[in-house]
Amino acid sequence: MSSETTDGDRLLDIQNLSSGYSGVPVVRGVNLHVDKGEVVALLGPNGAGKTTTLLTVSGLLKVLDGSVTVLGDPATFGAPHKAARRGLAHVPEDRSLFFGLTVQENLRLGLRGSRSAQAAGYERALELLPALRPLMGRRSGLLSGGEQQMLAMARALVGEPKLLLVDEMSLGLAPIIVERLLPIVRDIANETGAGVLIVEQHVHLALSVCDRAYVMSHGEIVLEGSASELKDRPDLLEASYLGGEVSA
Amino acid sequence: MTDNILETKGLTVTFGGLNANDSVNLNVPRGKFVGLIGPNGAGKTTFIDAITGYVPMSAGTATFAGEDIGSLKPHERAERGLVRTFQSLELFEDLSVRDNLLVAAYPTKWYSFILDMLYMTPKDQETEDRVNWALDIMGLTDEADAMPTDLPHGRRKLVGVARALAAKPDLILLDEPAAGLDTAESQKLGQHLREFLDHDMSVFLIDHDMGLVLSVCDYIYVLDFGEIIAEGTPAEVREDPAVKAAYLGAEAGDVQAAAAEAVVGAQSSGGE
Amino acid sequence: MEAFIAAVIAGIGAGGVYAILAVGIVVAFRGSGVINFAHGAVAAYAAYNFDEIREPGRGNIYLPWVDPIPEWGVLQKLRLNNLPVRIHIMEDPPTWLAVFVSLAMAAFIGALMHFLVFRPLRNAPTLAKVIGSVGVFIYLGAVALKNFSNSNRNDAGWWGFDSTSDPYVIPFTDKTMPGSNLWLAGSALVVGGVLYLFFRYSRFGIATRAADENEKGAALLGYSPQLLAGLNWVLSSVLAGIAGIVFLHKTNPSQISLLVVFALAAALIGNLTSVVGATFGGLALGMIASGGVDFFQRDFWGEGVKEWLPADGIRQFVPLIAIIIVLYTRGGKLPVRGSISVGRQPQAPATNNATVGTLGLIGIGLLVSNIFVSKWESALTTSLIFMLFMFSLVVLVGYLGQISLAQWSLGGVAAWTTARLAADGMKIREFDFFANGGPNWPLLLAAIAGVVAAVVVGLLVGLPALRIRGVQLAVVTLAAVVAIEKLVLRNTGLMGEGAASTNPMPVLTIFGSNFGGFNENSNQTDNWKFTVFLIFMVAIVGVLVVNLRRGRIGRRFLAVRANERAAAAAGINVSQTKLLGFGISSAIAGIAGVMFAFKLSQLTSENFAPLIGLGLLAFVYLGGITTVTGAVFGGLLVAGGLNGEILHLHFDGVDQSAINIAGGLLLVVNAIMTNGEGISLVNATAGKEILHGLRRDPIPPDFPSGTETSTADSTVADSLEGAVV
Numbered sequence A: 001m002s003s004e005t006t007d008g009d010r011l012l013d014i015q016n017l018s019s020g021y022s023g024v025p026v027v028r029g030v031n032l033h034v035d036k037g038e039v040v041a042l043l044g045p046n047g048a049g050k051t052t053t054l055l056t057v058s059g060l061l062k063v064l065d066g067s068v069t070v071l072g073d074p075a076t077f078g079a080p081h082k083a084a085r086r087g088l089a090h091v092p093e094d095r096s097l098f099f100g101l102t103v104q105e106n107l108r109l110g111l112r113g114s115r116s117a118q119a120a121g122y123e124r125a126l127e128l129l130p131a132l133r134p135l136m137g138r139r140s141g142l143l144s145g146g147e148q149q150m151l152a153m154a155r156a157l158v159g160e161p162k163l164l165l166v167d168e169m170s171l172g173l174a175p176i177i178v179e180r181l182l183p184i185v186r187d188i189a190n191e192t193g194a195g196v197l198i199v200e201q202h203v204h205l206a207l208s209v210c211d212r213a214y215v216m217s218h219g220e221i222v223l224e225g226s227a228s229e230l231k232d233r234p235d236l237l238e239a240s241y242l243g244g245e246v247s248a
Numbered sequence B: 001m002t003d004n005i006l007e008t009k010g011l012t013v014t015f016g017g018l019n020a021n022d023s024v025n026l027n028v029p030r031g032k033f034v035g036l037i038g039p040n041g042a043g044k045t046t047f048i049d050a051i052t053g054y055v056p057m058s059a060g061t062a063t064f065a066g067e068d069i070g071s072l073k074p075h076e077r078a079e080r081g082l083v084r085t086f087q088s089l090e091l092f093e094d095l096s097v098r099d100n101l102l103v104a105a106y107p108t109k110w111y112s113f114i115l116d117m118l119y120m121t122p123k124d125q126e127t128e129d130r131v132n133w134a135l136d137i138m139g140l141t142d143e144a145d146a147m148p149t150d151l152p153h154g155r156r157k158l159v160g161v162a163r164a165l166a167a168k169p170d171l172i173l174l175d176e177p178a179a180g181l182d183t184a185e186s187q188k189l190g191q192h193l194r195e196f197l198d199h200d201m202s203v204f205l206i207d208h209d210m211g212l213v214l215s216v217c218d219y220i221y222v223l224d225f226g227e228i229i230a231e232g233t234p235a236e237v238r239e240d241p242a243v244k245a246a247y248l249g250a251e252a253g254d255v256q257a258a259a260a261e262a263v264v265g266a267q268s269s270g271g272e
Numbered sequence C: 001m002e003a004f005i006a007a008v009i010a011g012i013g014a015g016g017v018y019a020i021l022a023v024g025i026v027v028a029f030r031g032s033g034v035i036n037f038a039h040g041a042v043a044a045y046a047a048y049n050f051d052e053i054r055e056p057g058r059g060n061i062y063l064p065w066v067d068p069i070p071e072w073g074v075l076q077k078l079r080l081n082n083l084p085v086r087i088h089i090m091e092d093p094p095t096w097l098a099v100f101v102s103l104a105m106a107a108f109i110g111a112l113m114h115f116l117v118f119r120p121l122r123n124a125p126t127l128a129k130v131i132g133s134v135g136v137f138i139y140l141g142a143v144a145l146k147n148f149s150n151s152n153r154n155d156a157g158w159w160g161f162d163s164t165s166d167p168y169v170i171p172f173t174d175k176t177m178p179g180s181n182l183w184l185a186g187s188a189l190v191v192g193g194v195l196y197l198f199f200r201y202s203r204f205g206i207a208t209r210a211a212d213e214n215e216k217g218a219a220l221l222g223y224s225p226q227l228l229a230g231l232n233w234v235l236s237s238v239l240a241g242i243a244g245i246v247f248l249h250k251t252n253p254s255q256i257s258l259l260v261v262f263a264l265a266a267a268l269i270g271n272l273t274s275v276v277g278a279t280f281g282g283l284a285l286g287m288i289a290s291g292g293v294d295f296f297q298r299d300f301w302g303e304g305v306k307e308w309l310p311a312d313g314i315r316q317f318v319p320l321i322a323i324i325i326v327l328y329t330r331g332g333k334l335p336v337r338g339s340i341s342v343g344r345q346p347q348a349p350a351t352n353n354a355t356v357g358t359l360g361l362i363g364i365g366l367l368v369s370n371i372f373v374s375k376w377e378s379a380l381t382t383s384l385i386f387m388l389f390m391f392s393l394v395v396l397v398g399y400l401g402q403i404s405l406a407q408w409s410l411g412g413v414a415a416w417t418t419a420r421l422a423a424d425g426m427k428i429r430e431f432d433f434f435a436n437g438g439p440n441w442p443l444l445l446a447a448i449a450g451v452v453a454a455v456v457v458g459l460l461v462g463l464p465a466l467r468i469r470g471v472q473l474a475v476v477t478l479a480a481v482v483a484i485e486k487l488v489l490r491n492t493g494l495m496g497e498g499a500a501s502t503n504p505m506p507v508l509t510i511f512g513s514n515f516g517g518f519n520e521n522s523n524q525t526d527n528w529k530f531t532v533f534l535i536f537m538v539a540i541v542g543v544l545v546v547n548l549r550r551g552r553i554g555r556r557f558l559a560v561r562a563n564e565r566a567a568a569a570a571g572i573n574v575s576q577t578k579l580l581g582f583g584i585s586s587a588i589a590g591i592a593g594v595m596f597a598f599k600l601s602q603l604t605s606e607n608f609a610p611l612i613g614l615g616l617l618a619f620v621y622l623g624g625i626t627t628v629t630g631a632v633f634g635g636l637l638v639a640g641g642l643n644g645e646i647l648h649l650h651f652d653g654v655d656q657s658a659i660n661i662a663g664g665l666l667l668v669v670n671a672i673m674t675n676g677e678g679i680s681l682v683n684a685t686a687g688k689e690i691l692h693g694l695r696r697d698p699i700p701p702d703f704p705s706g707t708e709t710s711t712a713d714s715t716v717a718d719s720l721e722g723a724v725v
């Protein structure tokens, strides 16, 4: 599914990226791409640089070297709202909910496009995450940890994004929800042609739905391959988590 | 009769019509490791909030070390050795990691400020040792002087656990300490948590990482819509159909449980 | 009864203006999390312009700055072009044009405030924003004074907002009120209603609140946080302008800027976020105040009560109590889960021994210099007293994070109590107008009682802090300041004859020698013994405050400042800790107040006027509010202190408004540049950085140090810098 694509299908293209904090690179030489309709997993141990990569894509951190192309245009450091308006949705690690607003208001802010598109997106997100329905009027700061995570997902989905980045999707979610959510992400990619990049700690679950995966360690991509390749080689995965460069 | 450090009877918490906890009867035996699992929004955090005094109980009793604590303020419960961590971090962000622990470790009296101002407060080696121990066991010694905001998310969670340890708890209540940790880190955490029991502590753990929960707990309660729907040893809970339907799911639970098994197997060298 | 009802209803006039101002404050707060203390000043500036353009034969407006290039001297010889300030519009313009131009001016000021002040401050601690707005307040007030001069302005008003229109008979009574009262209340309802609908039915309102709470989240959803904030500032300032020009017929523009206290109170009733709450809050406050005065001035209270409760005091006090009750019942002892966090706080490092030593040397230097340059005596003692006072703010605001604007008023309480208790009904000096009656306590005892009184009142002021937090607390304490002034300091029933004007102070005598500031021989405040005495006081209290930070309690203060929920979990009794902080701080403020009294031969309530307290907070902030060193700097900088003396030596004849303009600007610049940590800390950090740089090993590329000073948040913030469309 992933191999033969034209440039028009490439939603995210990261080439030789270095980025980090206060000018000091934390990730180096990262090459990564996501195409239309693809689900790609970005895996790796704590502190590997996964979050840093995602923040750079949406323009919250500076590209120190290399290039990042998001939905056809270079990443715009300093103006994350521009990429968002082009159709990028990013569920950040800290979720960035608006605690002072109700669940409904949070969702409303995620809506995009014409009125009918908005209504459709809204309904669809709630179908996928029905647990949110009874919570509509509650202030989002009062939600439980998992409910907050679901809201963050839903808020990204209501805008029907072209490219979706999800950092630690299953953080704080019950196993049964994680198990349901991953196929949902798969379906969204299949049906709407959106590209999805997920960061996950549940390696096996992630590999069961994604097309391809990258493993990051100490700021570098140490392993990449199709899901099926990686599933068959747990030894390689384990080695890559421990750090060394591995060739698939 | 067993010696329970924490006992709740009919504990109920209501938020405007919603019963977030509904007649919860739950015991933590002294020196044991008890887990609480359940779907999102089941009321697990609310349970910790209720027994530590952060939300009012609308019915029921909570007894800690033989004393009814229902009317005590949060800080009074902490002083008695009932210490919690928060799911949402809640660190002192402008204090260094070590100071975060010191705040919790040093007790004060009403006249402490006078001693402080005269610079006559004695340094207490035992407390300092305890803080160092807590930093050490959570693997934070190298980051002791860092600010919490400079640490990755997973390590910040551990600062929360270390701060609770520094407060000399008899029962430590952990709310999702492993959230965001990778499998290796989470296993390491599990081993350290078991060590707590050797230091005169009982442990109460909430987490969604089944690998962790099933491998470290002696006894597990399962909460759904505010009610206890099952309880038992890890093995019993894992096989319970109600728990599977409400929480574990068909696959996810199994995958994680398998991971747990591997760990448990490795630890008890005999295995299955 | 009828008269009472009539009084209540007549309150809708003033209430209407409070409401319009309050709504503007709410809009700015929602847009950028800033409580704008300068809101009234913006209203006043618009009102001045409105009046000026309508002035027969003039027709000018003034831009919100002054021409920095004087009409004389070297600069003029260089033939530099002056900065344009005055714009001629037209003589006798139609009313609509005058309204339009004034509101446009307000909008312009709003945009300037956003771009120059609050946008750079958006990630700074709450306190920095408070100080920024205080800076704007001082600046705008001084500019207005310079551009419009203070000549008595009488604008008859326009449309129905007119002092000459027919009085209106209040239904069910035979009393009347000015017809314009109805217009004022009506326009408040219209403004409130329109804004309510606008915020309710456009996404703008929600997006505004979202962007203020979580900039990152809003930007990731495609909203430009800075654009939203800017629009809200403009809207808020236009509302201020409206309030200014509708109230012009009732008061002088310079008074309008002081209405901000009531407006803030009304906004608090709307929880700072609700337009409807602010509208009705404003109307209600106007009515309560007006009714309260009528009620407490009734004959059945008897002369005693009437004397003890001056009308002005009631006007301030009754609304204060109303707000405190509303807020107190609303807040919890601990914030509930998911409360919006307090945000970043300025660092509060423990002062080390080296710094204490340095400060000691400075003290010795002052002592020595004092012997040689007796000219400085008065300025030096002023600086020292304010240093002492600022220590109280270091404890309360710096360590404990409770923003109180009332501490200087507590100094006033201590000074007044001392004067009252030590007095014996005799004139102290020949030139005294009054002799205070009193129990003739020994001065030392009276002084101690004064400090105790400050602590008692301070704890009362601190009570609301148990449930009211952050910037809301600041507003409550500001209301308390006004109440203390009107109800205590100016209360002749309580404080004796002198309270209303000048309060003669007894002489501080130690071992039979005059240690007070006032030198009976020279008739000036230049007694060197007093200086020595003060230096010792400052040293002792300074060391106590330094030690407090290094100890267990200091650490607990910082913990409460950072996170109350977590503090309770760490076994800290949050309420008790806050009260302890208020107690210690009030005691120090009381001591400073007593010292101030010892310095002067006569005190007036002007010495403890509300705005002085605000100014002192600004100055200690400038120095660095989290450290004792910062307070020392702050004391040196303070107006009337050593710094001013030195300025005077070099620039003879600089006038007060020029100093204020510069001061206001300095505050703003400082708030932005030092990120809330003040001069002292910036220097300390810079020094550390240099040392660090000398020692530092190169960072290994793959292990970025976790102790790097920048955090993810600040990087993200930097990246949002450019996020203006």
Ligand SMILES: Nc1ncnc2c1ncn2[C@@H]1O[C@H](COP(=O)(O)OP(=O)(O)OP(=O)(O)O)[C@@H](O)[C@H]1O
Pocket (backbone or CB within 6 Å): A138, A142, A143, A144, A145, A146, A147, A172, B015, B018, B020, B038, B039, B040, B041, B042, B043, B044, B045, B046, B047, B087, C336, C337
């Ligand atoms: N103060 C409150 N007011 C109203 N509802 C609340 C309040 N606090 C919690 N809730 C609701 O109570 C329910 C239980 O929340 P709780 O945080 O206890 O869940 P949890 O079991 O810890 O879930 P998770 O695993 O997702 O953390 C949730 O639906 C939450 O939204």
Ligand SMILES: Nc1ncnc2c1ncn2[C@@H]1O[C@H](COP(=O)(O)OP(=O)(O)OP(=O)(O)O)[C@@H](O)[C@H]1O
Pocket (backbone or CB within 6 Å): A021, A026, A044, A045, A046, A047, A048, A049, A050, A051, A052, A053, A093, B149, B150, B151, B152, B153, B154, B180, C704, C705, C706, C708, C710, C711, C712, C713, C715
């Ligand atoms: N604000 C920051 N300032 C300096 N260094 C940082 C900052 N945030 C993260 N780092 C460092 O960057 C590295 C990569 O962090 P990142 O958050 O990208 O890792 P991650 O792969 O997302 O890990 P996790 O699974 O724990 O979320 C870490 O070593 C971390 O210490």
Ligand SMILES: [Mg+2]
Pocket (backbone or CB within 6 Å): A050, A051, A052, A093, A167
């Ligand atoms: Mg991460």
Ligand SMILES: [Mg+2]
Pocket (backbone or CB within 6 Å): A144, A145, A146, B044, B045, B046, B087, B175
């Ligand atoms: Mg929870």
